Amino acid sequence: MSKNKYLFPFIMITSLFFMWGFVHNLDPVLIPHLKRSFSLSTLQASLVDSAVFIAYFVMALPAGFLLKKYGYKKGIIIGLAFFALGSFLFIPAANTQLYVFFLGALFIIACGLTILETAANPYASLLGPPETATFRLNFAQTFNGLAAAMAPIIGVRVILIKGLSDEELSTMTESAKQLALASEASSVKTPYLILGSIILVIAVIFLFLKLPEIKEEEDIKAEKTGILHALRHKHLSWAVAAQFFYVGAQVCVFSFFILYATDVAGISQKSAGDYAGGVGLAFLLGRVLGTFLMKFVKAELLLTIYSLINVLLCIVAITAGGTLALFTVIGIAFFMSIMFPTIFSLGIKDLGSDTKLGSSLIIMSIVGGAVLPPAMGYISDVTHNIQTGYIVPLICFVVVFMFGLKGHKVIKSVKYE
Known part of the structure; x- marks a missing residue:
């Protein structure tokens, strides 16, 4: 009975490990894609990583306070909302052709991921008997690794579309060249629209899902x-x-x-x-x-x-x-x-x-x-x-x-x- 009670919630929590692993491992595909589309240096392209991991630094403590005040379930839903919003922002980013817009969208996604990672790890370990907690957490983390293997293979096929060669671009006028690169940059819109939609569906499921709220004892000495x-x-x-x-x-x-x-x-x-x-x-x-x-x-x-x-x-x-x-x-x-x-x-x-x-x-x-x-x-x-x-x-x-x-x-x- 207890196993059946926790099975579906655990499946949903495990899905979060896969989703943030997947979006993280699209970044290696985004870097060469945006580097070409915006004619960036390697240093400028690396700001993709900076936008993501600065969010982790900025949101680490706020995520903890958020979960403490509103609980893990609401925290997960808020994290998923940020995740979906950032994914949808790739569409106007591609339309406006502003690199900083892409960085902003990635920052918002990462803010959501910070909240999700802060919440999902304790949930994965607590949804079931204490003696199998370590196994559950490691099992959930394997899906993060699975996503790391799948994301680049899928990403290069849906994002890194074959465009004009460098030789062909060099013979074009500047305006025609920018138009061609803008068309290539737009390849991110469909995959991130699909990703954002999936995340919204997961958020709705969590909204109606009954999750046991974790009550932690306050450590007075730590305060x-x-x-x-x-x-x-x-x-x-x-x-x-x-x-x-x-x-x-x-x-x-x-x-x-x-x-x-x-x-x-x-x-x-x-x-x-x-x-x-x-x-x-x-x-x-x-x-x-x-x-x-x-x-x-x-x-x-x-x-x-x-x-x-x-x-x-x-x-x-x-x-x-x-x-x-x-x-x-x-x-x-x-x-x-x-x-x-x-x-x-x-x-x-x-x-x-x-x-x-x-x-x-x-x-x-x-x-x-x-x-x-x-x-x-x-x-x-x-x-x-x-x-x-x-x-x-x-x-x-x-x-x-x-x-x-x-x-x-x-x-x-x-x-x-």
Whole structure:
């Protein structure tokens, strides 16, 4: 009876993991698409990531307050409303041909995703018996990985339409060229209209869906503490830094993959999109295998080994060419798959009354996804070589390596008054 009671709500919560994974992994397709449509530099195109991850930083704490005041169900509906609104705004963005309009639409989508991610994780773990909570959360997260594999493959076929060649564009007048590029840019309207409509349907279902409201006990001691108090835990400070650099590395690898593949391997954007699906699949398989290995290997040791492997793979990604370079980046995705949850869990270990605030600080540190991709874009523009830009994720994985090696260690001298 209890299982049947929670089955449909859990299916709906799991659908959220898939939807935000899908829209996130359309960004690697949007970047080359908008780069061409607006004749952008790599740095300017990387602002797609900045618009998304700045929203996570801005909305992290408001999302928590929103859920605390209105509850998880209303929070999910509000998050879905932002998600749908941002998707529909792609239509006027394409009509007006303003790049900043696209960035604004992505920012609004990401504001909705921040609320959804803040709400969906506890719900996935609480919809059922406590003893199977970890399994439910990991099961839900696999659909995020599935979306990461599917989105680029679908995205290149519905967004990256084959337009005029660069040679053909060069022979056209400026006004004719802009008209042709505007027509190409309009290819985003239908997929995002469909996406927004699906999200609205999901929101309506949640509106009528009976979800158990989560009542959390107030931690009076935690209310008396603040950010500086929490950051006295050195392993938390390390975790915030490690997560900042890890998320930056992940976004760099995923978002620039199609540009990297077409430039380094000389393949078409469609083929690059298929390889990008392989990147998502490798990420999914890496998380499944990594979770299994943690039954036998300490999480911090596995994190240290994986991050060191990725430092070496980044060196290959900078120097290699052709198919070897593509499979190297797919390998990076495999080995970075365990990093976000592992850094998170090690960072909040033994925080006592600072646990909730520590969790919020680690979530806010994903702003690294807004800061570091432009750095990679700038290096790529200056050197005229996107491979050189892999210096950025290389440095990021060095920081994660240091966290796994020693930064995760809990120093017991901190008092929990």
